Structures are given as structure tokens and as C-alpha cells.
Amino acid sequence: MILKQKTIQKEFTLSGGGLHTGCQVQLKFKPAPQDSGIVFIRTDLPDNPVIKADVNNLFAEAKIHRCTSLGRGQEVIRTIEHLMAVLYGLGITNLILEINGPEVPGLDGGGLDFLTAIKKAGIVEQTAEAHVFAIREPIGVFGEGASIYMVPDPDGHFKVSYTLDYEHPFLRSQFCQMIVNAENFEKEIAPCRTFCLESEAQELLASGFGKGAHYKNTLVVGKNGVKENQLRFHDEFARHKVLDLIGDLSLLGVALRGHVFAIKSGHTLNVQLLKQIAIQKEKYEKAATVPVFVPVPGIGTGTGIGQGAQEIDIQGIMKILPHRYPFLLVDRIVQIEPGKKGIGIKNVTINEPFFQGHFPTRPIMPGVLMIEAMAQTAGVVVLTNEIHRGKVAFFMSVDKVKFRKVVRPGDQLIMEVEVIRDRSRTSQVRGQAKVGEEIVAEADMLFSFTDASYLTDDKEFSEKYS
Numbered sequence: 001m002i003l004k005q006k007t008i009q010k011e012f013t014l015s016g017g018g019l020h021t022g023c024q025v026q027l028k029f030k031p032a033p034q035d036s037g038i039v040f041i042r043t044d045l046p047d048n049p050v051i052k053a054d055v056n057n058l059f060a061e062a063k064i065h066r067c068t069s070l071g072r073g074q075e076v077i078r079t080i081e082h083l084m085a086v087l088y089g090l091g092i093t094n095l096i097l098e099i100n101g102p103e104v105p106g107l108d109g110g111g112l113d114f115l116t117a118i119k120k121a122g123i124v125e126q127t128a129e130a131h132v133f134a135i136r137e138p139i140g141v142f143g144e145g146a147s148i149y150m151v152p153d154p155d156g157h158f159k160v161s162y163t164l165d166y167e168h169p170f171l172r173s174q175f176c177q178m179i180v181n182a183e184n185f186e187k188e189i190a191p192c193r194t195f196c197l198e199s200e201a202q203e204l205l206a207s208g209f210g211k212g213a214h215y216k217n218t219l220v221v222g223k224n225g226v227k228e229n230q231l232r233f234h235d236e237f238a239r240h241k242v243l244d245l246i247g248d249l250s251l252l253g254v255a256l257r258g259h260v261f262a263i264k265s266g267h268t269l270n271v272q273l274l275k276q277i278a279i280q281k282e283k284y285e286k287a288a289t290v291p292v293f294v295p296v297p298g299i300g301t302g303t304g305i306g307q308g309a310q311e312i313d314i315q316g317i318m319k320i321l322p323h324r325y326p327f328l329l330v331d332r333i334v335q336i337e338p339g340k341k342g343i344g345i346k347n348v349t350i351n352e353p354f355f356q357g358h359f360p361t362r363p364i365m366p367g368v369l370m371i372e373a374m375a376q377t378a379g380v381v382v383l384t385n386e387i388h389r390g391k392v393a394f395f396m397s398v399d400k401v402k403f404r405k406v407v408r409p410g411d412q413l414i415m416e417v418e419v420i421r422d423r424s425r426t427s428q429v430r431g432q433a434k435v436g437e438e439i440v441a442e443a444d445m446l447f448s449f450t451d452a453s454y455l456t457d458d459k460e461f462s463e464k465y466s
Helices: 081-090 112-121 182-189 198-206 236-252 267-289 314-320 367-383 458-465
Strands: 004-008 012-017 024-031 038-042 050-052 070-072 075-077 095-099 123-129 132-134 139-143 146-151 158-164 174-179 195-197 219-222 255-263 310-312 332-337 341-347 391-403 412-422 426-435 438-451
Touching (some): 012 112, 081 236, 139 267, 158 236, 255 267, 310 314, 314 367, 332 367, 341 367
Parallel strands (some): 158 255
Antiparallel strands (some): 038 050, 070 075, 139 146, 146 255, 158 174, 426 438
16 A cells, blocks of 8 residues: 555644643644745744754754754754654645744643544645655664664565563553554554653752643553552553654654564664664665666576676665565566566564465465565666666566475575566576575476556456456
């Protein structure tokens, strides 16, 4: 499903005191054009400084660890995480936030009041696609008994698994796990409020925090439980930590895909992970736009592909092929001579959906999918020929098929393909699939081509291929 950018339908204003500063502020929400992002405007300061909600604008101050803040010097917006989590949960990507003070109002201490007001104002889908980043490599940070890691999610979800554990009888070993989507966020996360230990309250006030906190907007945990309030969920404390985490990671400015495992993490570790994700995102964006002319050692020995071969990552593959999960079977093209030869890889994992039904007690990769993986590799190669620009390749026939070895979870399938004959309407390609140096499958494949417009023209497709 293609995500679209969103903004709100009409402007509105919320008022209240900041949880930490206690300052009474007005926060005006205004629609914004696509690709503008989430921006705060300090209307109480000279020249009305604009502060974009972005990882590069994090406010770096050592003593600010109980909340997440943006800006520099006096141009600061504090405690943005609850609001930002709601915007992420609702898919709001473009918004102008005019505020006449240094801190977002705390309201109910969670995200519910923000969410209710935004839904009442209305949400508008815009024409541009939302930006998405799927984590590619495991990353993580840890310190002082806490840790947070993020790994690729095989199902393409944004998923959070959070473990909370305080030295307090009412805050012991809470665990929360969920897929973060609009429905789950609204029902399971947005209502969850911030909290603190009663024993911490005076220390926090002495440090300049919690001046706007009270029993209605903060769950104060004493020796006998929550004081002068009631829990909305038995594990509301862990769920609120997930709310904070979502708000912090939303500063990447994209829809995330991956699985976060967090143990006792707070804003400090959340932000450290956010910065690591931003580094990985920049790395892969550069790889997608700049061809890499580096051969891959140990792969494709003897194929005849030279030192100038290009590499294409998954984002580049998806720009060439129309296939998507769960039927995109090529993870990377590690070497390619456009229109001539190529080597692709498929990392076979136990999470592949076909293993659920194909010999599940002794899982092996179906042979037809090995051929399909070779065909997709071949499709990338033939479509990089200039004569096929703007075309879609159809797998028309297969010949001389041989299956020589089984492929199991944990194997890396290496597909080596070579174009034997290439014409404007058809291409013949010879392919081999290997695990290590052993051939596991081989085939000759024939492709035909049609204009890429068929993907959006049902009538044309029906007339040609029905």
C-alpha cells in the first residue's frame, strides 16, 4: 500500500501549561503544504523563529533528559514527544505549529487530548507519497543497564517491544509489544500518561522539572500505588514509554519500518538510536542515487564481469521492477553490466512466508521460486539496456531447467545471469543459481516487453494478455 502525505483540514488552538516549565501557552495547529514537514513557530520571540521537527534540530543540553526538545539558545520548544508521537500515529506529515511559549502544553499527560482535537479538525490526504525508510542493518545503543536496538522487520511493519523494570513494587517487569499503526496507536498508546515516582518529585522540582505536573496529568507512584488517579491500562507505564519512543523516533521525518527492542530506555537512548538510524538512512539514500563501481570479493568468480560493474541496492531494484513483498525475491544486485550480465543475491531466512507451507518440518526453498529469483535478476539486467527504457519485462518461457541442490534457511542464493540474445521485443537470458560455489538451479529464460503504462491501464492489459 502506498502511503500518502497528510495534513489537517482546518486550524485550531489548544491551551495549557507545560509539564516541566509550568508556562501557560497557546498552540495553534495550521494546515501545511506537502513536503513541508512539521514546523514550530515561536510567535512570542522576535522575528518568529521557525524550528523544524527534525533530528538535526535536537536541543543539546545535558541536563534536559526528562523530555525531548528542539532548537538553539532561547529558540527552544520543549517536551515535544507526546505531540510528535500522535502526529506520527495519525500519519500527519505536514503541519504548522504556532506556539507562544517554550514548551508544548501537557494537557492530559499523554497523547489522547492531542489526538481527539486533531481528529475533530479533520485529516486530509495529500497527493504526494509519504517518505518511508526500512531499517537495513541491525543497530543499537546501550548504557547504565538500559538498551535499545532496531532490526529489519521481515513483514515490513514498524514494531516495538518494550520492557520496563524499576526498583519499585508497582513498576516491576512490564512488557509491551505491538505493531505501530493508526488503529493500535489510537486505542493502545495515545491514552497512556507520563509518570514519576513520588520519591522523585521533590528532586525533579529542585532541578527545574515538573512545575506544571499534577495528579491529573501525571501518574505519581507512591508506596501503595498511583496517587489520586486510576490506571487506564494495567501496563500503562510501559505503554507510555512506547509513546515517548515513537515521538522521539518520529524526528527522522519518515515512516519507519523495522522492529525496536527496548529495555528500560528513555529519551537519552531513544535519541542516540534516532541518530544512528539517521546515519544509516543517509548511507542508503546515497547508495541509491550514486552508482557504486566496486566489485564484490568472492562472488561471481569466473563470470567475466569486470572491475567496472555497478551495484544496485533494494531501492534501486524497486525502481526497475514492479514486484513487492512478499514476491520481491532479490535483495541486491551486487554486480551488473547493464543489458549484458549481472549477479543478484537472495538471503533465504526462516521468516520467508513460503516456509509456512512448503515442507515446514524440513524447510526448503521451492524450486519454482529459485527460477523466479533468477528471472527477477535477469529482469533488472535486461531493463538496464537503453532500448528497453520505460518498459516492463514479462517472463514468457523457461527451458533447460535443472534443480541440483536444495536451498535451506540461512543460505545465500547467488543468481548469475547473462543475456544471450537481446532484441527490441524479446530477450533470451541464461541463468545459474548458486549457494557458495555449488550450482543449485539453472535455466534458460525468455522475456518479452511492453510499455510500463500497462501497470496503470487495466484496459490495455486486458486486451493484450487476457
